[in-house]
Amino acid sequence: MVRMTLVTNVVLFSIGSIIGHIGPRLPTLFMTRTKGFNVRFEPHPEPVRLSPYLNQRILHMRTFYWLSLVLAGIILLFGALSLRWGSASFGFGLWLASSWLVLSRLQAALGSRPAPWSKAMAVELQLVMNQASGQHACCTMPVPLWHLQAIQCGTCQSVLASIARPDLGRPRSDGRLRGILRMLITDGYPLAEPLKIDTTSEE
Numbered sequence: 086m087v088r089m090t091l092v093t094n095v096v097l098f099s100i101g102s103i104i105g106h107i108g109p110r111l112p113t114l115f116m117t118r119t120k121g122f123n124v125r126f127e128p129h130p131e132p133v134r135l136s137p138y139l140n141q142r143i144l145h146m147r148t149f150y151w152l153s154l155v156l157a158g159i160i161l162l163f164g165a166l167s168l169r170w171g172s173a174s175f176g177f178g179l180w181l182a183s184s185w186l187v188l189s190r191l192q193a194a195l196g197s198r199p200a201p202w203s204k205a206m207a208v209e210l211q212l213v214m215n216q217a218s219g220q221h222a223c224c225t226m227p228v229p230l231w232h233l234q235a236i237q238c239g240t241c242q243s244v245l246a247s248i249a250r251p252d253l254g255r256p257r258s259d260g261r262l263r264g265i266l267r268m269l270i271t272d273g274y275p276l277a278e279p280l281k282i283d284t285t286s287e288e
Contacts, residue, residue, distance in 0.1 A: 093174075094174040095174075097172050097174040097175040097178065098174040098175065098177060098178040099178065100175060100178065101164070101167075101174070101175040101176065101177065101178020101179040101180075101181075101182070102178040102179075102181060102182045103178075103182075104160070104178075104179060104182075105157075105160050105164070105178060105179040105180070105181065105182025105183040105186075106182040106185075106186070106269065107269065108156055108157075108160050108183075109153035109154070109156040109157040109160065109183065109186050110153055110186075110268070110269065110272075111156070112149040112152055112153070112156075113146065113149045113150065113153070113252075113254070113268065113273060114265055114268055114269075116149065116254075117142070117145060117146065117149075117253075117254030117255075118254060118255070118256050118261075118264075120256075122254070123254075123255050123256060125138045126138070126139070126142070126253070126255055128255070128256075128258065129255045129256060129257050129258045130257075130258055132230040132231055132232045132233075132237075132239075132250075133230065133231045133250070133253060134228065134229070134230055134231075134239075135210055135213060135214045135217070135229040135230070135231060135236065136214075139210060139231070139253075140207045140210055140211055142253055142254060143202050143203075143206055143207045143210065143253075144202075144204065144207055145254070146201070146202040146251070146252075146253070146254055146273065147200065147202040147203055147204065147207075150190075150200055150201065150202055150273065151190070151200075153186060153190065154186075154187060154190050157183040157186045157187050157190075158187075160179050160183045161179070161180060161183045161184070161187075163176075163179060164176045164177070164178075164179030164180040164183065165180070167179065168180070189272070201251040201252070201272065201273035201274045201275070202251055202273065206248070209246065209248065210231075210236075210248075213229055213236055213245050213246050214229060216245070217229045217238070217245065223238050223240075223241055223243040223245065224238060224240050224241040224243070225240075226240050227240060227241075227245075228240050229245050231248070231250050232250065233249065233250050233275070233276070233277040234247075234249055234250075234277045234278065234279055234280035235247050235248060235249075235279065235280035236248055244280060247279045247280050247281070248279060249275035249277050249278060249279040249280075250275055250277075251273050251274060251275050252267075252268055252271065252273045252274075
């Protein structure tokens with residue numbers, strides 16, 4: 086009987102933790118993955134061409150990132166109700182996972198680790214596009230493409246900006262389940278470090 090109770094509590098705690106971890110991230114996991122949201126983007130894992138649609142996607146992902154705080158608050162409320170009137174194990178699982186998300190978002194808000202998507206990132210992408218179409222373009226026909234580690238010109242391969250590419254909400258080529266697991270693990274942050282550009286002059 087004691088063993089059954091222990092197993093039940095572990096199962097309920099695990100279910101609560103999974104819901105608390107996935108629930109606040111549902112918009113990021115699903116809302117931009119549909120086919121209609123990605124007709125203007127190259128399929129994963131191809132590099133993405135810089136465009137106003139890409140800037141809009143960055144801002145959408147930024148909105149979903151901070152929206153998770155609101156959803157986490159709702160889950161925390163349900164966790165409190167479960168702790169008070171329902172299953173304490175289930176409620177504690179909700180609280181533990183959701184509180185961890187809130188702490189990570191507060192860490193990003195305080196600046197110790199920036200969010201994977203930001204308004205500053207969208208502005209920087211726009212500046213790169215402006216430079217590529219201006220007098221200081223890298224070549225005669227610049228095509229700025231966002232690779233994993235940097236933005237490079239598809240024509241002359243020049244590095245235009247050292248910005249690692251975060252998850253952009255595209256359907257992943259490795260399948261929906263693996264894509265969801267990867268997103269849950271990385272929380273949208275780039276898998277690669279920004280490309281280091283050697284600025285030392287050659288002697």
